[in-house]
Structure formats: C-alpha cells, structure tokens
Amino acid sequence: MLRPAEERIVHVPLGERAYDILIGPGLIGRAGGEFTARLKGRRAAIITDENVASHYLAPLMDSLQTDGIEAVSLTLPAGEKTKSFDNLAAVADMVLSAKIERNDAVIALGGGVIGDLAGFAAGIVRRGVRFVQIPTSLLAQVDSSVGGKTGINTRHGKNLLGAFHQPDLVLADTAVLDSLSPREFRAGYAEVVKYGLIDKPYFFHWLEKHWKQVFEGGPERNEAIAISCQAKADVVVEDERETGRRALLNLGHTFGHALEAATAYDSSRLVHGEGVAIGMVLAHQFSARLNLASPDDAQRVAAHLSEVGLPTRITDIEGELPPTDVLLDAIAQDKKVKGGKLTFILTRGVGHSFVADDVPPSEVASFLEDMRS
Amino acid sequence: MLRPAEERIVHVPLGERAYDILIGPGLIGRAGGEFTARLKGRRAAIITDENVASHYLAPLMDSLQTDGIEAVSLTLPAGEKTKSFDNLAAVADMVLSAKIERNDAVIALGGGVIGDLAGFAAGIVRRGVRFVQIPTSLLAQVDSSVGGKTGINTRHGKNLLGAFHQPDLVLADTAVLDSLSPREFRAGYAEVVKYGLIDKPYFFHWLEKHWKQVFEGGPERNEAIAISCQAKADVVVEDERETGRRALLNLGHTFGHALEAATAYDSSRLVHGEGVAIGMVLAHQFSARLNLASPDDAQRVAAHLSEVGLPTRITDIEGELPPTDVLLDAIAQDKKVKGGKLTFILTRGVGHSFVADDVPPSEVASFLEDMRS
Numbered sequence: 001m002l003r004p005a006e007e008r009i010v011h012v013p014l015g016e017r018a019y020d021i022l023i024g025p026g027l028i029g030r031a032g033g034e035f036t037a038r039l040k041g042r043r044a045a046i047i048t049d050e051n052v053a054s055h056y057l058a059p060l061m062d063s064l065q066t067d068g069i070e071a072v073s074l075t076l077p078a079g080e081k082t083k084s085f086d087n088l089a090a091v092a093d094m095v096l097s098a099k100i101e102r103n104d105a106v107i108a109l110g111g112g113v114i115g116d117l118a119g120f121a122a123g124i125v126r127r128g129v130r131f132v133q134i135p136t137s138l139l140a141q142v143d144s145s146v147g148g149k150t151g152i153n154t155r156h157g158k159n160l161l162g163a164f165h166q167p168d169l170v171l172a173d174t175a176v177l178d179s180l181s182p183r184e185f186r187a188g189y190a191e192v193v194k195y196g197l198i199d200k201p202y203f204f205h206w207l208e209k210h211w212k213q214v215f216e217g218g219p220e221r222n223e224a225i226a227i228s229c230q231a232k233a234d235v236v237v238e239d240e241r242e243t244g245r246r247a248l249l250n251l252g253h254t255f256g257h258a259l260e261a262a263t264a265y266d267s268s269r270l271v272h273g274e275g276v277a278i279g280m281v282l283a284h285q286f287s288a289r290l291n292l293a294s295p296d297d298a299q300r301v302a303a304h305l306s307e308v309g310l311p312t313r314i315t316d317i318e319g320e321l322p323p324t325d326v327l328l329d330a331i332a333q334d335k336k337v338k339g340g341k342l343t344f345i346l347t348r349g350v351g352h353s354f355v356a357d358d359v360p361p362s363e364v365a366s367f368l369e370d371m372r373s
Numbered sequence: 374m375l376r377p378a379e380e381r382i383v384h385v386p387l388g389e390r391a392y393d394i395l396i397g398p399g400l401i402g403r404a405g406g407e408f409t410a411r412l413k414g415r416r417a418a419i420i421t422d423e424n425v426a427s428h429y430l431a432p433l434m435d436s437l438q439t440d441g442i443e444a445v446s447l448t449l450p451a452g453e454k455t456k457s458f459d460n461l462a463a464v465a466d467m468v469l470s471a472k473i474e475r476n477d478a479v480i481a482l483g484g485g486v487i488g489d490l491a492g493f494a495a496g497i498v499r500r501g502v503r504f505v506q507i508p509t510s511l512l513a514q515v516d517s518s519v520g521g522k523t524g525i526n527t528r529h530g531k532n533l534l535g536a537f538h539q540p541d542l543v544l545a546d547t548a549v550l551d552s553l554s555p556r557e558f559r560a561g562y563a564e565v566v567k568y569g570l571i572d573k574p575y576f577f578h579w580l581e582k583h584w585k586q587v588f589e590g591g592p593e594r595n596e597a598i599a600i601s602c603q604a605k606a607d608v609v610v611e612d613e614r615e616t617g618r619r620a621l622l623n624l625g626h627t628f629g630h631a632l633e634a635a636t637a638y639d640s641s642r643l644v645h646g647e648g649v650a651i652g653m654v655l656a657h658q659f660s661a662r663l664n665l666a667s668p669d670d671a672q673r674v675a676a677h678l679s680e681v682g683l684p685t686r687i688t689d690i691e692g693e694l695p696p697t698d699v700l701l702d703a704i705a706q707d708k709k710v711k712g713g714k715l716t717f718i719l720t721r722g723v724g725h726s727f728v729a730d731d732v733p734p735s736e737v738a739s740f741l742e743d744m745r746s
Contacts, residue, residue: 085462092458092527093528096527096529096533097529120497124497126533127522127524127537127614127615128537128614151500154465154466154469156466156469156470157469160469160498160499161465162497163496163497163500164501241500
C-alpha cells in the first residue's frame with residue numbers, strides 16, 4: 001500500500017492483542033484498505049457524533065464501500081453526556097442488529113466520548129468484537145484511542161463503568177486536526193504535555209521550545225503525536241490492566257476529574273483537557289507542599305500551560321464551584337482509591353512523576369481549600 | 374482452617390487470574406473465612422434472587438460479618454428474564470453505591486442467572502472488581518460458575534452481551550443441592566453428562582452406572598461435581614477466551630439456545646439444561662446423519678438422558694414451536710457464527726466431540742425439519 005512520506009506507525013506489542021497506530025494525513029480516505037489489510041471480517045458498524053458525521057462520515061463510508069466492507073452507522077449527539085448507560089444499550093442493540101460477528105468491527109469515528117462508548121460496546125457485544133478507532137480530536141489521538149480503556153459515566157462519577165478492550169487498529173488522520181477549534185486543540189495538547197511531565201523531561205523541554213509549530217501543524221505536530229502515542233503504548237504494554245505503573249497516566253486526572261464533576265461536565269465551563277491542565281499544575285503544587293518537589297517546577301509547568309492558553313488554576317474556572325468536601329468526595333469516589341487512602345500521582349520534579357497510594361484525605365482537603373482562595 | 378474430609382478443591386491455574394473452586398457441604402456457613410483468606414478487600418455486595426435469599430442470604434451475611442466483612446445485598450426476581458440490561462444497570466448502581474473498590478468483591482449467591490448478571494457487573498464496575506461465585510444450583514456449580522463467561526440476554530438472543538471476567542473464588546456448597554427440585558437437579562445433570570460426551574467416554578460410562586447415587590447425594594455426587602469442574606477448568610485454561618477448543622463446551626448448546634429462544638425462555642416449558650439435553654441428542658443425531666458417527670451413539674446418549682428423566686426430542690417440548698426457519702435464524706444469531714457458515718460441535722462417537730465451523734445452514738434446516746415430525 002502506498003503511504004505518504006510523513007506517515008508514522010506506532011506498534012503496540014500486546015501479544016495476541018497487538019495492534020498498529022497509523023498517524024498521518026488522509027487516513028480516513030484510506031480506511032477501507034487499512035481495514036481489509038488487517039481484519040478478517042467484512043462488516044462494520046460505525047459510531048459517530050453529529051459534529052464529526054457532517055464532515056467525515058461520508059468519506060469513511062465511501063472508503064469502506066470501495067474496499068468491499070458493508071458498513072452501517074449510528075450518529076449520536078456530541079458531548080460528554082452521550083457516555084451514558086442508555087446510549088451503551090442503543091449502540092449494543094445497533095451492533096447486534098447489524099449482525100456484527102466476532103471478526104467484524106465496531107468503528108469509533110470521533111473524539112474520546114465516541115471512542116470510550118463505542119469501545120465499551122465492542123468489548124461486550126458477543127463478549128468482544130473487533131474494534132477500530134478513528135480519533136478525530138487531538139485528545140483522542142494522543143490518549144483515549146490508545147490503550148484499551150473504554151467506559152461510560154454514571155451518577156457516581158466519570159468512567160466508573162467500562163471494560164479493557166484493545167483496538168485492532170487506530171487511524172489517527174492528522175488532517176482532521178486542522179478543523180479543530182483552538183480551544184479543543186489546546187485541550188488535547190494538555191495530554192501531550194502530560195507525557196513529558198510523567199517521565200520525559202527532554203520532551204517537555206522540546207515542547208516549551210516548539211509548541212507554536214505543534215499548534216500550526218506540520219512535522220512537529222506529527223512528531224508530538226507519535227511521541228505521545230509511543231509513550232502511552234510503552235506504559236500500556238508494561239501494565240495493560242493498571243495494576244501499577246499505568247496509573248502514572250492519571251497525572252493531573254484525579255484533581256481534573258473532580259473539577260469536571262464539580263462543573264457537572266458542562267463543557268462550556270471546563271473540558272477534560274482543561275481539567276487535566278489545572279490538575280497537573282495542582283499535582284506539582286501539592287508535591288511542592290509535601291516537600292517532594294521544588295515550587296519552581298510547579299511554576300514552570302503553569303507558565304508553559306498558561307502560555308499556550310490553558311487554564312492552570314481552580315479560580316480560572318468560571319462560575320461557582322461546590323464546597324471543598326464535595327470535591328473531596330468526588331476524588332474519593334474516583335477509581336483510584338485503595339482502602340480509604342487516596343492514590344495520587346505526585347512528582348519529584350518535571351519528568352519525575354510517581355504513584356503515591358497513601359495520601360491522607362485531610363492533606364488534600366486543606367491544600368484544595370488554600371488553592372481556591 | 375478446618376475442612377470437612379469430603380471437601381474437594383479444584384485449582385484453576387490462570388496465572389494472575391488463578392482461583393480455587395471449593396466443593397463440599399457447609400461452605401456458605403464458612404464463606405467469611407474463605408473470603409478473608411483470599412481477598413484483600415473487606416467489603417462485599419451480594420447479588421441474589423428471591424428464592425435463594427429466603428434460604429441462604431442470612432447465613433451468608435452472618436458468616437461474612439463474623440469475619441469482619443461489611444456486606445450489603447440486592448435481591449432480584451428469580452428467572453431468566455432477570456438477565457436484562459435494566460438489571461445490569463441496577464446491579465452496577467448498587468455496587469457503586471456500596472463503594473466497592475477494586476479489591477472488594479461482588480458476590481453472586483444463586484444459580485446461573487445471578488452468576489452471569491453479577492459477574493458481568495463485577496467485570497465492568499471500575500473496569501473490574503473482585504468476584505466470588507456461590508452457586509446454588511447443580512447447573513451453576515458444574516458449569517456457569519467456572520470459566521469467567523458472564524452476560525445478559527437481549528432481544529436478539531441469549532448471552533449476546535457480556536464480558537470475560539474470572540471469579541476470584543468459587544464456593545460450591547453441596548448441601549444446598551438437597552433442596553433443589555428433581556427437575557432442577559436433572560437440568561444441571563445434563564451439563565455433567567456433557568463433559569463425558571465431549572472427551573471423557575469413561576466418565577459417561579461411569580455416569581450410566583452410578584447416576585442414581587449422583588442423584589441421591591453422597592460421595593458420588595461430590596465426585597461427579599469435582600470431575601465436571603476439573604473438566605471445565607482444563608478447557609478454560611487451554612483457551613480462556615474461546616478462540617478454539619473452548620467451543621467444545623457448547624456441545625448441545627447451539628440447538629439448545631435456539632430451542633430456549635423458541636419457547637421465549639419460558640421455564641415452565643423448557644429450562645436451559647433440558648434444552649442442552651435435547652441439543653446433545655440432536656448433535657449426535659446430526660453427526661450420524663452426516664456419517665460422522667454411528668446412530669447407536671445417539672441412541673445410547675438419548676437412552677441415558679431419558680432414563681434420568683430428561684427430555685431428548687424436540688417433540689418432548691410442550692406447546693407450539695415457531696417454524697424451522699425461525700429456529701435457524703436463532704441459530705445464526707447465536708454467537709457461534711463465522712462468516713455466514715455455522716459453527717457446531719459435532720461428534721465421532723461418545724466422548725469424541727469436535728468443532729465444525731463449516732456447517733451449511735441448509736443441512737441444518739432439513740435435519741431440523743425431519744426431527745420435528
């Protein structure tokens with residue numbers, strides 16, 4: 001198959017669940033060929049949202065049809081609220097109606113919401129059918145489409161129901177990023193920064209220098225996406241089901257999820273990547289307060305995120321937030337809890353994060369209280 | 374821990390998902406001790422049904438409490454209809470409300486319906502929490518509680534949504550079998566016979582001689598349960614996610630599921646084990662018709678099942694059945710389909726079953742048509 005020179009492939013070596021992530025422009029138009037080259041089945045059920053469908057559903061259907069794949073589609077409303085139990089039922093029913101068998105595929109065409117929902121359905125229909133991710137946001141390309149975590153939200157919190165279900169193929173078509181709003185691109189960029197902060201100080205340094213080119217597109221953008229996918233793949237291969245090291249990927253997420261819950265997942269106030277940006281700064285500040293890291297590191301992280309236009313403080317969120325004890329409840333109900341103590345990703349400095357599973361809730365409460373005033 | 378002399382342990386060596394099946398009388402009364410000996414968590418959410426709860430919920434709660442485990446329970450109506458998407462949502466919500474963390478457990482106290490539903494919920498809450506099976510029917514003790522298949526039914530068919538989620542412990546309390554109705558015991562016995570028919574001709578022969586003692590209780594019953602659990606464990610260890618050999622466990626099930634669907638899962642007409650009994654005879658007869666096995670084998674299987682009081686013919690089912698093409702649709706919508714051809718478990722004789730994945734639907738249709746008249 002002819003591939004453009006700038007296309008990158010990241011291989012995720014998970015044994016019989018191994019798969020490739022292709023990164024480059026124009027992949028939606030070549031989806032049919034990539035599908036037939038890798039999957040035995042010849043049927044597909046595409047799950048997408050209203051925003052994405054208007055741009056990319058027809059080209060995807062055309063490409064699949066050209067390569068002899070029978071595809072049907074279901075278009076859902078855009079937004080976090082779509083990750084509901086009712087929609088899981090609707091997607092599962094549609095996939096069964098389409099007579100998708102184990103070697104056929106569910107295709108997620110969209111951002112993290114669609115990927116998480118469609119992946120969960122793919123994981124439970126017939127106890128697992130094939131799954132193809134076509135992420136259309138930067139966030140989904142560098143994070144949620146890699147690693148096999150799928151899920152939906154419940155009244156108890158975000159992603160509290162889900163399955164580990166690895167994709168069989170990820171097509172990250174970078175051409176779609178040109179149509180993202182600046183705010184959406186920035187939100188995805190927060191997750192790119194995260195990989196530097198976890199264990200790649202040189203990558204964070206590179207981003208501080210090259211972030212403008214990453215935002216403008218071109219080779220630096222592809223490079224940043226490929227490094228991010230590779231970073232995530234490395235962690236996932238080491239710890240597929242998050243019993244240890246994989247928890248590092250939650251840097252900024254425990255605080256971030258609590259803030260998302262506190263804004264009732266209202267994306268006009270806060271989107272996931274923005275919550276992660278604030279959460280990462282809080283994780284560095286909290287680490288400084290516990291004398292684990294220098295306050296200068298927190299300052300450096302905040303300065304970079306702020307420079308690209310991301311929020312970095314709880315007070316950057318518009319409108320009222322619930323009291324601190326409600327935030328703390330949301331943190332405690334997050335998945336990352338062990339025997340009453342809280343698990344946080346803390347840091348000893350930029351690029352030196354670690355898992356701390358013995359954080360007393362009272363320390364978190366007084367820290368959050370101070371950060372809000 | 375003091376164990377009665379007759380207690381048996383079958384170990385299922387699935388690496389980090391390995392677990393023990395304990396078989397013997399009085400295990401419900403000792404559940405707390407077995408739980409704390411093996412699981413780190415100290416909370417449990419018990420899922421049970423109305424019939425089982427009235428006999429065994431209080432003793433189980435007492436035992437857990439004595440050993441310091443905080444337990445809550447949810448009692449659902451008995452019957453196949455309980456394996457619904459709505460109940461999955463209810464169970465998941467209850468487990469989250471109980472703040473069950475990853476090392477805590479969902480406990481299924483009941484038959485296959487409760488085990489499949491509770492296990493599915495355990496598999497998806499926080500992408501997997503611990504799971505303990507306390508099977509209270511013979512069917513569940515020898516089949517559904519071992520092997521990690523969980524699921525619910527949809528309007529498209531049985532068990533079409535589910536997860537692979539291994540239990541961390543199975544407590545098969547054989548004392549509860551004394552209170553089963555003869556019909557329910559017989560239905561479970563069909564699955565015991567299945568293990569002989571798959572690849573243990575000597576076990577089938579032993580059952581032909583000793584079935585009365587198995588029905589009466591005592592050492593032969595424990596022996597039959599232990600051999601069945603070991604047989605299932607052996608297959609599961611070899612092929613945990615059913616990509617090959619595990620399909621053999623479906624002997625009699627493709628026909629059986631279609632007949633269950635045809636009776637709208639009305640247990641007054643047909644229960645699962647009865648469908649499997651008829652299905653196993655049909656699989657042997659169909660194999661004979663395809664010149665794979667002798668008609669004498671089908672006769673021998675039918676004779677034994679009939680002797681213990683199980684149905685062996687489609688015409689043994691009371692009331693009207695839908696036309697053959699509807700049965701065939703149900704077979705085709707069953708999970709065991711590959712690229713349009715049907716996958717059946719066929720046999721070369723008693724104890725010599727094999728997977729055939731190229732059975733033409735037309736052959737099945739004409740066979741079924743003949744078997745109905």
